[in-house]
Amino acid sequence: EIVMTQSPATLSVSPGERATLSCRASETVSSHLAWYQQKPGQAPRLLIYDASTRATGLPPRFSGSGSGTDFTLTISSLQSEDFAVYYCQQYNKWPLTFGGGTKVELK
Amino acid sequence: QVQLVESGGGLVKPGGSLRLSCAASGFTLSDYYMTWIRQAPGKGLEWIAHISSSGVSIHYRDSVKGRFTISRDNARNSLYLQMDSLRAEDTATYFCAREMERLTPDAFDVWGQGTLVIVSS
Numbered sequence: 001e002i003v004m005t006q007s008p009a010t011l012s013v014s015p016g017e018r019a020t021l022s023c024r025a026s027e028t029v030s031s032h033l034a035w036y037q038q039k040p041g042q043a044p045r046l047l048i049y050d051a052s053t054r055a056t057g058l059p060p061r062f063s064g065s066g067s068g069t070d071f072t073l074t075i076s077s078l079q080s081e082d083f084a085v086y087y088c089q090q091y092n093k094w095p096l097t098f099g100g101g102t103k104v105e106l107k
Numbered sequence: 108q109v110q111l112v113e114s115g116g117g118l119v120k121p122g123g124s125l126r127l128s129c130a131a132s133g134f135t136l137s138d139y140y141m142t143w144i145r146q147a148p149g150k151g152l153e154w155i156a157h158i159s160s161s162g163v164s165i166h167y168r169d170s171v172k173g174r175f176t177i178s179r180d181n182a183r184n185s186l187y188l189q190m191d192s193l194r195a196e197d198t199a200t201y202f203c204a205r206e207m208e209r210l211t212p213d214a215f216d217v218w219g220q221g222t223l224v225i226v227s228s
Contacts, residue, residue, distance in 0.1 A: 032210070034214035044202075045218070049207065049213075091210070091213055091214055094212070095154060096142075100151050
């Protein structure tokens, strides 16, 4: 199966700062990569699909980039509501797999 | 509005069975591929099963193959997960999710709130 590795595991950021989250696949997933945000006690929420397409209603401070095996989620200016866990997921090949998550916490 | 609501979770003994349901509203279930995903307490997300819109094409992760069965009733706008021979490691919150209507497989654009399954003696 394709192993998705996210780094860092935890990212400490101050409000207004930029956050850069990484996701690496063990083999190419083309652009079939999604990012999700999950807050405590809630279901995940789709942020980005096809590596760089924002989901409906997502603020432009969120952006995704990359293709093949290396991907990045950038939050340009962190807001209080952005503190959460972020997961990447590949949908190029069965079984579908998620990264272990990056927790974005208040510095 | 577009919504998925899971039910059927609970406490079950190892070796036991449980059937989860996912009720869809605000959209036509038969137009979409659907998926079950789980999350063990304090852990990450794990995809477990996919079913095509007609139910003809099904995929499972290896660890649940032969024990779990995904199915759907489009007339009832419902998705199901029959879980047999449950193990302690199946303890998790189970989410149903809708796949975007483009590729196979695809990203998940609508999620339920989850239902907790605890496997313990």
